[in-house]
Each structure stands twice: as C-alpha cells, then as structure tokens.
Amino acid sequence: MRPYALFVSALLIGCSPEKLPDAGPEFADDGTTVTDGKADSATRPVSVDTLAIGANATARFDASSHYRAYIFTGRRGQQVSLFVDGASHLDTVVYLYNTKSGKPSGRSLAYNDDTTATGWTTNSLSSSLQYSVPADGSYALVASTYGHKAVGKATVHIETPNTSLTDAQLLAAAKAYAWVGPLADDHIRKFFDSETAAYAWWSATKPTESLEWLAYDGDAEHYVSGINDLWAQRFEIDRTTGVVTLTGEH
Numbered sequence: 001m002r003p004y005a006l007f008v009s010a011l012l013i014g015c016s017p018e019k020l021p022d023a024g025p026e027f028a029d030d031g032t033t034v035t036d037g038k039a040d041s042a043t044r045p046v047s048v049d050t051l052a053i054g055a056n057a058t059a060r061f062d063a064s065s066h067y068r069a070y071i072f073t074g075r076r077g078q079q080v081s082l083f084v085d086g087a088s089h090l091d092t093v094v095y096l097y098n099t100k101s102g103k104p105s106g107r108s109l110a111y112n113d114d115t116t117a118t119g120w121t122t123n124s125l126s127s128s129l130q131y132s133v134p135a136d137g138s139y140a141l142v143a144s145t146y147g148h149k150a151v152g153k154a155t156v157h158i159e160t161p162n163t164s165l166t167d168a169q170l171l172a173a174a175k176a177y178a179w180v181g182p183l184a185d186d187h188i189r190k191f192f193d194s195e196t197a198a199y200a201w202w203s204a205t206k207p208t209e210s211l212e213w214l215a216y217d218g219d220a221e222h223y224v225s226g227i228n229d230l231w232a233q234r235f236e237i238d239r240t241t242g243v244v245t246l247t248g249e250h
Contacts, residue, residue, distance in 0.1 A: 042095060042142050043104045045069040051141065057156045059084065059143040066148040069097075069104050070141045072158050074133035077173055077242040083120060083128045083157040084143045090152035091125040095142040104140040113146060126154070130161070132242070165239050167220040173237050177244045178214045178225035187212050195224045195232070202228055 040046050045067035051057050052072065059068040074080060086092040095111040097104035112129040115121065120128070125146070133139065143156050165173070171191075179189055188207060192198040192215040202211050210227055217224040221239055226232030234248040 040064065040066055042067055042097070042108065042144070043106075045104065045142060048103055048140075051156065051158055053080070053158050053160055055158075058153055059156050060153045061090075061145050062151050066144055068143045068156075070143070070156055070158070071099060071102065071138050072141065073137070074139050075136050075241075075243045076133060077177070077237070077244045078133045079130065079161050079242055080133060080139075081117075081128065081130045081159050081161055082141050083115075083126070083155075083159075084141075085121045085126045085155040085157070086123055086145070087153050087155070089123055089125060090150060090154055091146035092127045092154050093144045093146055094127040094129055095144070096129065096131055097140040097142055099138045099140050102138075104142055108142075109139075160241050165237075165242055169242075170220050170237050170239065173242055173244065174214060174223045174225075174235075177235065177237075178223070178233075179212060183212075184210075186210060189213070191215065198226070199229055 046065040048069040048071060049057065050072070051070035057070055059070075061068070072080075082094050082096060084092040084094040091114075093111060093113050095104075095108045097108055098106050100106075110129050110131050112127045114124055115126050115128040117128045117130075141156065141158060143154060145152070175191070183189055186209050188209045189212045190198070190201070192201065192213060195215050195217065198211075198213040198215050202213070212225075212227055214223060214225040216222070217234055222234070222236045224232055224234045232250055233246060234250075235244055235246045237244050
C-alpha cells in the first residue's frame with residue numbers, strides 16, 4: 001500500500017501525551033550529548049542496505065539489533081517522505097542522516113518519534129518525516145525503536161510526494177538556487193521577466209553595484225541567472241519534485 005504523504009519541507013514531530021518524545025540518538029536519557037561510536041548505533045548500525053524511492057523494506061529489531069540503515073539517493077530540492085511503520089503497535093523512530101563511505105554520518109538532519117501524518121498507518125506510534133534534500137548525494141534513513149530496546153519489525157518506505165508546485169513556489173525555489181548566501185554590499189539582486197529585459201536594464205541603468213539577476217527562460221519551470229552581462233546559467237525546476245537541474249552556462 002502506498003503511504004499518504006504531505007508536501008512540506010520541514011519535518012513533522014509528534015508524540016503521544018503519555019510519553020516524552022525521543023531526543024535523538026545523539027543524546028542520553030538525561031539530555032546530555034553522547035558519543036555515537038559504538039556498534040549498533042545510529043552511525044554504526046547493525047545493517048546498511050540500499051532502498052530505492054518507492055520501494056519497501058522490512059526492518060527487524062531484537063535484543064542486540066536496534067538500528068537499521070537504508071541508503072537512498074536524493075537530489076537538491078527534492079522532497080522526500082520517510083516512513084517506518086511498526087507492526088503490532090511497535091513504537092518506531094525514524095532519523096535522516098548524511099552519509100560517508102556508505103554509512104550514516106554526523107548528526108541527524110531530522111527525526112520523528114510518533115507520526116502526525118494520517119492515512120498511511122493505523123499505528124500512531126509509527127514514525128514519519130518529510131524533508132527537502134539540501135544537495136545531490138546519498139542519504140540514510142535510520143530506523144530504530146523508542147528507547148532503542150523494543151523487539152519487533154517494521155515496514156520502511158521512502159517516497160517523493162506527488163505534488164505539483166505552484167508558479168510562486170517554483171520562483172521561490174529558483175531564487176534559493178540562484179541567489180546563495182547573504183547579499184554582498186557591492187551587489188544588487190533583481191528578477192526580470194526575460195533575459196533580454198535583464199540585459200536591457202543593466203545596460204540602461206549602469207548601476208555602480210554588480211547586478212545579480214534572475215529571469216524566466218520561457219516559462220515558470222525554466223530560468224536563467226547571471227551577474228551583469230559577463231556570465232549566466234540556465235536551469236529548470238521539476239514541477240512535481242522541486243528538483244533543480246542545470247542545463248547550460250554561457
């Protein structure tokens with residue numbers, strides 16, 4: 001069964017009122033930071049498998065196996081939904097990590113204890129999160145259980161929400177891609193309806209600052225950006241996934 005996914009770029013964290021939320025694998029029960037270097041931990045899980053987006057896997061937990069990792073490939077701007085559906089009321093936790101040398105690495109990017117997404121499971125103790133992938137590369141879904149001591153199994157699933165972005169959302173994604181970081185004092189940023197309009201404005205105005213410009217390249221899914229009239233790049237944004245693809249430079 002295909003889980004229900006919400007199109008949001010932030011993680012969803014929920015917990016039932018009778019327990020505290022899971023603090024994440026980097027923290028001890030008292031909230032202090034712990035070193036996650038032992039075997040059977042989030043960054044040294046018992047097993048590491050690959051999992052294609054849209055596929056399912058079964059994670060099994062026993063007395064000595066509390067962390068299972070699943071590696072998948074993401075692209076910058078892609079929205080992904082991660083699900084760990086515990087069987088027989090198993091209380092699961094899901095984490096998202098960067099990877100290094102084919103294993104989870106660093107601190108978790110996001111995590112969820114009890115899901116708030118509806119329609120994909122009848123077990124409210126299952127876990128899910130939604131996240132916008134920050135860069136091209138491999139990522140790790142790490143599945144575990146609340147308290148990291150429970151025994152049972154869960155279905156693990158990764159998907160990309162089937163959502164169509166609005167023109168305004170596409171433009172916001174284009175600006176985030178083209179204009180990285182804070183604006184320098186000697187630069188200005190402007191959006192134009194076309195590349196021709198950008199060059200015409202720069203030529204006519206001759207600003208003392210450098211012009212960082214962004215313009216439509218025919219429609220709301222295709223863009224061109226540049227600095228003054230010296231350099232420009234063309235890119236497109238997938239309306240369904242939000243993935244940005246560089247198509248040319250000149």
